[in-house]
Amino acid sequence: MTEEKKRRRQERQRYWTAWCIRAQSVLLRVAVHAAAAATVLILGFLIGYVLIRGVPNLKPALFSLHYTSENQSMLPAIVNTCTMTAMALLLAVPEGVGAAVYLVEYAKKGSRLVKLVRLATETLSGIPSIVYGLFGMLLFNNWLHLGYSLISGSLTLAIMILPLILRTTEEALLSVPDTYREGSFGLGAGKLRTVMSIVLPAAAPGILSGVILAIGRIVGETAALMYTSGTVAKIAGLSDSGITLALHMYKQASEGLYTEEAYATSVVLLVLVLLINFASSKAAGRIGKKQG
Amino acid sequence: MKTFKEKAMKIVFLFTALVSVACVALICVFLISSGVPAMKEIGFGRFLLGRTWRPGAEIYGIFPMIVGSVYVTGLALLIGVPVALLTAVYLAYFCPAQVYRFIKPAIELLAGIPSVVYGFFGIVVLVPAVRTLGEPFQGKGNSILTASLLLAIMILPTIIGVVEPAIRAVPRSYYEGSLALGATHERSVFSAVLPAARSGVLAGIVLGLGRAMGETMAVIMVAGNQARMPKGILQGVRTLTGNIVLEMGYAAGLHREALIATGVVLFVFILLINLAFSALKGRDRG
Numbered sequence: 001m002t003e004e005k006k007r008r009r010q011e012r013q014r015y016w017t018a019w020c021i022r023a024q025s026v027l028l029r030v031a032v033h034a035a036a037a038a039t040v041l042i043l044g045f046l047i048g049y050v051l052i053r054g055v056p057n058l059k060p061a062l063f064s065l066h067y068t069s070e071n072q073s074m075l076p077a078i079v080n081t082c083t084m085t086a087m088a089l090l091l092a093v094p095e096g097v098g099a100a101v102y103l104v105e106y107a108k109k110g111s112r113l114v115k116l117v118r119l120a121t122e123t124l125s126g127i128p129s130i131v132y133g134l135f136g137m138l139l140f141n142n143w144l145h146l147g148y149s150l151i152s153g154s155l156t157l158a159i160m161i162l163p164l165i166l167r168t169t170e171e172a173l174l175s176v177p178d179t180y181r182e183g184s185f186g187l188g189a190g191k192l193r194t195v196m197s198i199v200l201p202a203a204a205p206g207i208l209s210g211v212i213l214a215i216g217r218i219v220g221e222t223a224a225l226m227y228t229s230g231t232v233a234k235i236a237g238l239s240d241s242g243i244t245l246a247l248h249m250y251k252q253a254s255e256g257l258y259t260e261e262a263y264a265t266s267v268v269l270l271v272l273v274l275l276i277n278f279a280s281s282k283a284a285g286r287i288g289k290k291q292g
Numbered sequence: 293m294k295t296f297k298e299k300a301m302k303i304v305f306l307f308t309a310l311v312s313v314a315c316v317a318l319i320c321v322f323l324i325s326s327g328v329p330a331m332k333e334i335g336f337g338r339f340l341l342g343r344t345w346r347p348g349a350e351i352y353g354i355f356p357m358i359v360g361s362v363y364v365t366g367l368a369l370l371i372g373v374p375v376a377l378l379t380a381v382y383l384a385y386f387c388p389a390q391v392y393r394f395i396k397p398a399i400e401l402l403a404g405i406p407s408v409v410y411g412f413f414g415i416v417v418l419v420p421a422v423r424t425l426g427e428p429f430q431g432k433g434n435s436i437l438t439a440s441l442l443l444a445i446m447i448l449p450t451i452i453g454v455v456e457p458a459i460r461a462v463p464r465s466y467y468e469g470s471l472a473l474g475a476t477h478e479r480s481v482f483s484a485v486l487p488a489a490r491s492g493v494l495a496g497i498v499l500g501l502g503r504a505m506g507e508t509m510a511v512i513m514v515a516g517n518q519a520r521m522p523k524g525i526l527q528g529v530r531t532l533t534g535n536i537v538l539e540m541g542y543a544a545g546l547h548r549e550a551l552i553a554t555g556v557v558l559f560v561f562i563l564l565i566n567l568a569f570s571a572l573k574g575r576d577r578g
Contacts, residue, residue, distance in 0.1 A: 021476065028478040032386055035378030039448055040395060043402045046413050046445070053416075098308030106305055113309070119570075120313040126566035127319070127559070128506025130533045134555040137540075138322045159315050166312065192301050213404075220406025223508040223533070227540055246408050253412045254513055266412050270405065277404040281397060 047270065054267030057260045067233040072261040074268065076235045077248035080150065083236070084229065084244055085218045087154035088161060093211060095158070096165030097200075103166075104173040105195050125163035129224040132160045136228040148241035153229025160224055161214040168213065172206025173199060209284035216276040220269070222246045245269055319559075327556035330549030339553065345519040347539065352550040354557065356521045360529040361561075363522055364439045364511065365504045372444030372504075373497055376451035380496075383452070384459040385467075385481045403449035411513035414442040419514055422526070431526025434516035439529065442514055443507060447500040454499055458492020459485060495572040502565040506558070508533040532558045 064073040099117065107114045136156030146152045176199050184194040200207075225247055236242025243251070249269055252262035331339050334352050342353015383396065418441055423433030431437075462485045470480035486493070516528020517538055530538070535554050543551055 021479070025476040025478040028482055029386075032378050032382045032478075035375045036382035036387070036395075038375055039379045039399070039452070042445055043399070043448070046405075046410075049417065050409065050413065095308050095311055098305050099312060102302075102305035102309040106302055107309070116313055117309050120316045122570055123316050123563070123566060124312060126502055126562060126569070128502075128508065128533065128562060130506065130508040130536055131319070131323070131555055131559050131562070134536065134540075134552060135319045135322055138326055138552070139318065143322075162312055162315065190298055192298050216404045220404070220408070222406070222408050223537060226537060246406050249412065250408045250509055250513075253408065253415055259416070262412060266409050270409050273404055273406055273409075274401055277401050281400065 047274075050263070050266050050270055054263040054270075057264040058267065059264070062261065062264055065235075072252065072258050074245060074248055074265050076233055077243050077245045078268075079235045080229075080242035081219055081244040081246075083238070083242070084150055084154050084157065084225075085215055087150065087238070088157040088218055089211065089214065091154065091158035092161050092165055092214065096162050097169050097207060099166050100169035100173055101195055101200070104170055105191070105199065121163045121166055124159070125167070127160075129160065129221060132156055133224040133227050135159075136224065141228060146239070148228070148230030148232075149239045150229050150236050150242050151238045153225045153244075156224050156228045157218050157221060160221070161217055164214050164217065165207075165210050168210025169203070169207045172203035172210070175206065176202045205283050209280045212276055212280035212283060216273050216280065219244075219276065220246050220273050222250050245272075323552065323556050323559055326549060327553035330546060330553045331556070333546065334550065334553075339550070340557070343521055345535075347543070347547045347550070350546065352546070354532070354535065354550075354554055356519060357530050357532045357535045357554065358557070360436075360515075360522055361505055361531040361533070361558075363436050363525075364443065364515065364529060364531055365501060367436060367440035367525065368443035368447065368504045369497065369501060371440060372447050372500065373451065375444070376448050376496070376500070377455060377493065379448070380452045380455035380459055381481060381486065383456045385477075385485070399449050399452055403453060407446070407507060407510040408513075410442060410446050411510035414438060414510060414514040418442055426526040429526055431524075432516060432528055434514055434528050436515070436522060436525045436527065436529045439511050439515040439531075440525075442510055443504045446507065446510060447503050450503050451496045451500040454496035455489070455493050458489045458496065461492065462488045491572050495569055498565060498569045498572060502562055502569065505565065506533065506562055508537055512537060532561075 061071045062073055063075045064071050065075060067073045067076050103114055103117060133156065136152060136159075140146045140152035140155050141148060146155075180198050180202055181194055184198045189198070221244070225244055229244065230241030231243045231247055231251060232241040233243050233248065234240075245265070246269060249262060249265040252258045252265055334342075339352060339354060340358070341355050342351065343355050344351050344353050345356060379399075383392065383399075387395065418438050419433040422431070422435060422438045422441070426432065426435065426437070466484045466488055467480050470484035471477070475483065511531055512534040515531065515534060517530045517534050518528040519530050519535065522529045532554055536551050536558075539547070540551050
């Protein structure tokens with residue numbers, strides 16, 4: 001009798017444990033799927049909401065040549081954004097690519113200098129944009145007396161995107177097979193010639209992907225520009241203050257008077273940035289396929 | 293001639309490599325030389341721990357903003373991290389290949405959405421929602437909760453981007469061994485694979501922490517920005533980043549320097565977080 005009881009209790013316990021494990025597994029599976037669904041839904045909702053509310057508000061007046069408080073035109077901001085992007089890239093791309101070439105092609109692996117540069121790059125990439133904004137204001141606007149101007153803004157942005165360009169170029173250079181370099185040396189080319197006409201062209205898609213990613217960062221940037229390039233809403237020359245598209249949108253949204261126009265601006269900004277990032281991953285994909 | 297050109301270019305490349313080091317040095321020098329004298333003038337203790345920020349009366353205490361930043365960031369991590377981790381697990385171990393091909397680039401693209409667009413989304417969607425939610429408790433729409441929710445959404449792609457590769461880097465044999473011992477798929481993933489990816493997971497969380505703490509524009513658009521000690525998660529709050537942007541436009545004299553000093557405090561926080569991040573990332577390699 002007691003034997004029988006004991007056996008039954010054991011069986012019940014085993015059954016209970018098995019049930020618990022199954023329940024736990026089911027719960028975990030549900031949680032994982034729910035979280036993934038939540039991520040996709042939230043982000044999809046964000047884009048969908050902005051597009052659906054924004055597209056009907058896109059009116060020709062929003063693209064007038066001159067900004068007035070009635071037409072809320074974003075065209076000057078778009079032109080300034082283009083100028084700013086071009087200037088920042090002109091400064092940061094040769095600089096970043098040169099630095100990456102030194103790290104990968106010239107420096108001894110693991111030397112103290114390489115470690116120092118890598119530490120500096122990692123530090124730069126973690127600094128929030130508002131700190132860049134403060135620094136740009138102190139150095140370019142005040143100390144160098146450039147004032148609120150596109151040039152101050154693009155110098156600040158150039159420093160901000162430098163780590164991005166440097167890192168992507170470094171990765172691209174590292175992925176160029178050593179046989180390319182050896183082949184070039186074997187044909188009698190010098191180091192410089194090898195780098196310039198063999199290695200860099202082979203790494204070009206990777207570098208391009210980094211540059212496009214940097215454009216995306218520039219176009220979406222606000223905090224670093226508010227106190228460096230300023231918020232004057234007109235098409236600006238290099239030494240004038242001029243608003244960019246993202247700041248224009250910030251002004252519209254936070255003043256609360258132009259919500260409809262803000263919807264329209266956010267559509268333009270969002271679509272622009274998504275297209276830029278899409279182009280970047282396409283460019284990166286090309287290099288992957290080539291070697292795959 | 294040829295060797296001269298080679299040497300010259302080598303020096304040019306070396307010079308470009310040193311620019312990033314020079315930038316970090318310049319940033320430190322300029323921020324500290326403009327911020328620290330103000331801190332000294334106000335008094336380190338009174339600046340960092342003072343509970344009142346009233347520039348009109350020359351009282352500069354940033355403790356409310358430090359607490360505000362910590363609350364907003366902490367709550368954002370509390371909301372965002374579980375979702376991000378589970379999504380990363382989904383991508384690595386649960387996602388069918390056809391779905392993955394579509395979801396993965398989508399999440400990557402979302403990391404690039406500008407913060408003003410997130411902020412605007414916060415204004416038109418999250419603020420009214422939280423206002424309705426908080427009405428019975430005398431809550432405000434512009435509050436700690438709203439800012440945290442928005443930040444939680446913003447750091448999702450960042451954390452997922454670091455954690456998913458970390459989970460994938462765990463050798464398949466861990467998972468298979470666990471299965472062979474009779475564990476279910478879910479238990480194998482959560483009890484064998486995830487603990488092995490620990491330092492990558494932590495690195496992802498720390499990166500998210502840095503992003504959340506440094507975020508400026510999206511936060512000031514939804515946080516209410518009252519410069520006082522936070523009174524509850526449904527009340528307004530001002531963060532360190534917000535303090536700088538909101539008042540820099542009209543500040544002068546000591547007030548301006550106090551704002552730069554606020555930037556220095558933020559900078560130190562971020563440097564510590566970055567140090568933690570690179571230490572965690574380094575551990576994975578070894």
